[in-house]
Every structure is written in C-alpha cells, then in structure tokens.
Amino acid sequence: MISRRHFFRFIAGLGAFGASTTAYGFGIEPTLRLRVARYHLLPPKWPADFQLKIAVIADLHACDPWMSLEHIEAIVERTNALDADLIVMLGDYVAGHRHVRRFIPAGEWASVLAGLRAPLGVHAILGNHDWWDDKAVQREGEGTTAARRALEAAGIPVYENDAQRLSKAGRPFWLAGLGDQLAYLPARRFRPVRRIGVDDLAATLKKVTDDAPVILLAHEPDVAVRVPSRVVLQLSGHTHGGQVRLFGWSPVSPSGQRLSYGHIRMNCDVIVSGGLGCSIMPFRLGVPPEIGLVTLGGPGPAVS
Numbered sequence: 001m002i003s004r005r006h007f008f009r010f011i012a013g014l015g016a017f018g019a020s021t022t023a024y025g026f027g028i029e030p031t032l033r034l035r036v037a038r039y040h041l042l043p044p045k046w047p048a049d050f051q052l053k054i055a056v057i058a059d060l061h062a063c064d065p066w067m068s069l070e071h072i073e074a075i076v077e078r079t080n081a082l083d084a085d086l087i088v089m090l091g092d093y094v095a096g097h098r099h100v101r102r103f104i105p106a107g108e109w110a111s112v113l114a115g116l117r118a119p120l121g122v123h124a125i126l127g128n129h130d131w132w133d134d135k136a137v138q139r140e141g142e143g144t145t146a147a148r149r150a151l152e153a154a155g156i157p158v159y160e161n162d163a164q165r166l167s168k169a170g171r172p173f174w175l176a177g178l179g180d181q182l183a184y185l186p187a188r189r190f191r192p193v194r195r196i197g198v199d200d201l202a203a204t205l206k207k208v209t210d211d212a213p214v215i216l217l218a219h220e221p222d223v224a225v226r227v228p229s230r231v232v233l234q235l236s237g238h239t240h241g242g243q244v245r246l247f248g249w250s251p252v253s254p255s256g257q258r259l260s261y262g263h264i265r266m267n268c269d270v271i272v273s274g275g276l277g278c279s280i281m282p283f284r285l286g287v288p289p290e291i292g293l294v295t296l297g298g299p300g301p302a303v304s
Contacts, residue, residue, distance in 0.1 A: 033289060034075070034078065034276075034289050034290070035289070036078070036292075036293055037290040037292050037293070038292075038293045039263055039271055039295065040295045041233070041294065041295070041296055042296070042297055043213075043232040043233055043269045044232075045213055045232045046213050046232045046296050046297050047171070047213075048297055048298075049297065049298070050168075050298070051295065051296065051298025052085050052086075052168060052173065052295070052296045052298075053082070053083070053085045053293065053294070053295050053296075054084055054085065054086055054088060054235070054292075054294045054295075055084035055086070055087045055118065055291060055293055056087075056088055056090065056235055056271070056293070056294060057079060057087065057088070057090065057116075057276065057292075058089070058092070058238075058273040058275040058276065058292070059090070059091070059092040059096070059127065059237045059238065059240055059273070059275030059276055059277050059279070060092065060275075061093070061095050061096040061278060061279060062093055062094065062095060062104040062108075062277070063095035063100040063104055063277075064100060064101045064102040065100075066100065066277065066282045067095075068104075069108060069109065069112055072109055072112045072113070073112055073115070075276060075291065076112060076113065076116055078291060079116060079291050080115075080116060080117050082291070084118050084293065085118060085119055086119070086120035086121055086122070086123065086166070087117075087118045087122045087123070088123050088217055088235060089123070089124040089156070090125060090217060090219055090235060090236060090237035090238075090273065091124070091125050091128075091130060091219035091238075092127030092128065092219065092237065092238070092275075092277070092279075093106070093109055093110075093129075093147050093151075094129050094130055094133040095133075095277075096278060096279030096280065097280050097281060097282065099282055106147050106149070106150035107150050107153070110147075110151050110153065110154040110156070111154055113151070113154060114154035114155055114156065116156075119168075120166050121166075122156050123156070123157055123164075123175055123177070124151050124156050124158045125158065125160070125177040125179075125180070125217045125219055126145060126147055126158060126160070126179075126183075126219065127180060127219040127237065128180055128182035128219065128238070130145055130148070130180070131145055131180055131182075131184065131198075133145075133146070133147070134146050134147070138184065141184065141194070158177075159175075159177020159178075159217060160177065160178075160198065161177070161179045161198070161200045161203050161204045162204065162207060163175065163176035163204060163205075163208050164176075165210075173212050173213045174212055174213070174215065175215050176208065176217065177204070177217040177218075178201060178217065178219075179197065179198035179200060180199060180219050180220070181199045181219070181223060182196055182197060182220060183196065184196050184197075184198075199218075201223060205228070205230065205231075208230075213232045214230060214231045215232065215233045215235065216231045216233070216235070216268075217234075217235050218234055218235070218236050219238050220238045220254075221234070221236035221237075221255045221259040221270060221272045222259065224266050224267075224268075225266065227267055227270075228267055228268075229268060231267075232268055232296075233268060233270075233294070233296065234269070234270045235273070235292075235294070236270065236273070237273045237275050238254065238255065238275075239272055239274075239275075240274060240277075240279060240287065241260060241261035241272075241274030241287035242287060243278060243280075243283065243284055243285075243287060244283070244284070244286060244287070245260075245261060245274075245286040245287040246285070246286050255272075271292065271294055273292045274287045274288075274289070274290045275289070276289040276290070276291070277289070
C-alpha cells in the first residue's frame with residue numbers, strides 16, 4: 001500500500017509537472033517553436049512525373065505579443081527559403097482571441113505578407129475570423145472584409161468561389177479557392193443573416209474549364225465530405241491541429257477527429273495544417289506552429 005508520505009510526494013510531483021507543462025504551452029510552443037510539416041503525395045489523378053511544391057501558411061492570427069510583425073517577418077523569410085513553386089494562405093489572419101496586448105491592423109500584417117515570393121505567385125483565401133472581425137460586414141450581412149481589402153492592396157489575390165489556371169513548365173493545373181463556410185455569425189446583436197457561409201463549391205468547380213488537375217483551398221476542412229474526386233488535393237486550416245494534440249489525438253477539434261490534422265484520404269487527398277497562431281487561448285501543446293510544404297509528384301517518398 002502506498003504510504004501517506006509517498007502519496008503527497010506524488011501529488012506534489014504531479015502539480016510541478018502540470019505547472020511546467022502549462023508554462024511550456026503558454027510561453028514556448030506558441031511563439032518560440034516553428035517547424036516545417038512536409039508531405040510528399042502522389043494523388044491518383046496527378047501526373048507522377050509532374051512535381052509541384054506548395055508552401056502553406058494558415059491561421060496566423062496576428063496580434064502582439066503572440067504573433068507579432070517580427071514573428072510574421074520570420075515566417076515570411078522561412079517560407080521563401082523553402083523554394084516552393086507557389087505559396088497559398090488559408091485564412092484567419094486576424095487575432096482569434098482577446099488575450100492580447102495589441103490587435104494588429106490588417107494593413108500592417110498584409111504589408112509584411114507582401115514579402116512572400118514564389119515563381120507561380122502567392123494566393124489567398126479568407127477564414128471565419130477574417131469575416132467575424134469585420135463588424136460592418138457582419139452587421140450588413142454583405143460586403144468586402146478589411147482583411148480582403150488589405151491583402152489585395154498588398155498585391156495578393158484573394159479567391160472566393162473562384163479558380164485560376166496555372167502552369168509549370170507547360171504543365172497546367174487549376175487552383176480553386178472556396179468562400180468561407182462560417183462567414184456570418186448568427187449573433188443576436190446583428191440582424192439575422194440568411195446564410196452562415198459564403199461558400200459555393202459547385203460554382204467554384206464550374207469555373208474549371210478543362211481536365212487539368214484541381215487543387216482546392218478551403219479554410220474549414222469540413223467541406224471534404226462533399227468534394228468530388230475531380231479535385232486531387234484539398235488544403236485546409238482552421239483546426240490548429242486541435243491546438244492541443246497528444247499521442248495523435250486532439251481533445252477538441254472544430255471539424256472532428258478525422259479532419260483535425262495532417263493527411264487524410266477521402267474522395268481526394270486532404271491536408272489539414274496545424275497553422276501558426278492560436279484561437280480562444282494563446283496555448284499550444286503537442287502541435288507546434290508550422291509552415292506546410294506539400295510536394296505533388298516527382299521523385300521522393302510519395303504517399304499514394
């Protein structure tokens with residue numbers, strides 16, 4: 001039988017472990033760790049000899065001190081160093097919680113993101129917080145968000161149910177961007193809205209006019225259950241990998257466990273980024289901030 005002394009020693013040790021874990025989750029992992037999550041895929045409808053490298057930025061949630069302009073500059077520099085063919089940004093640029101010293105205006109973080117460089121360009125969609133943060137758009141139930149205006153002013157195109165045909169070395173593919181699925185908050189202080197999302201998957205895919213492969217950007221991964229096999233790859237953020245992830249399991253994920261993080265095979269391949277910033281609380285544990293690097297086709301340890 002465990003003695004009383006050993007029991008209290010165990011409780012004290014457990015408390016010390018909890019305190020150190022809490023300190024790490026608030027003070028180190030969210031701001032001092034940054035990794036590159038690498039995926040090498042060969043989807044069934046992607047030409048095996050066509051290599052395309054995509055850098056993925058998701059869920060910045062710009063604010064001081066957790067995601068400062070200096071921190072975003074470091075992310076831009078690290079992303080450019082990956083030498084990707086194109087860079088995609090998956091939304092949620094604005095702060096996702098209130099535990100901040102300063103909310104960074106859209107024009108400031110967009111000016112830093114303008115430093116991103118890739119041969120096939122930088123392409124963006126919006127996330128739910130980019131919509132929710134714009135009180136005028138929420139109040140009217142329509143309009144262009146401040147985040148979109150700032151990105152476009154910085155020379156970064158924003159896709160909303162739109163698609164663009166791109167090519168590398170004469171090999172074409174389509175990049176499609178879905179409107180946000182949670183754009184409008186049904187909050188009582190605002191007039192009732194007729195819809196929550198501004199997404200239109202059918203209209204987006206109708207803009208694809210040939211049989212070149214399609215890559216879909218969708219902030220929330222939930223749409224994956226409706227994405228047809230015509231799409232070879234869906235790139236999403238939103239979940240932050242659960243923001244706490246232990247032994248491959250996230251206690252809380254807004255899109256469910258299956259779509260919480262990483263590579264998932266559904267009708268198409270799906271990559272859910274763990275993102276860079278924080279929502280609700282500035283706390284991460286077991287899922288450090290990450291830039292994604294997705295390689296399609298070409299030589300290497302492809303997952304088919």
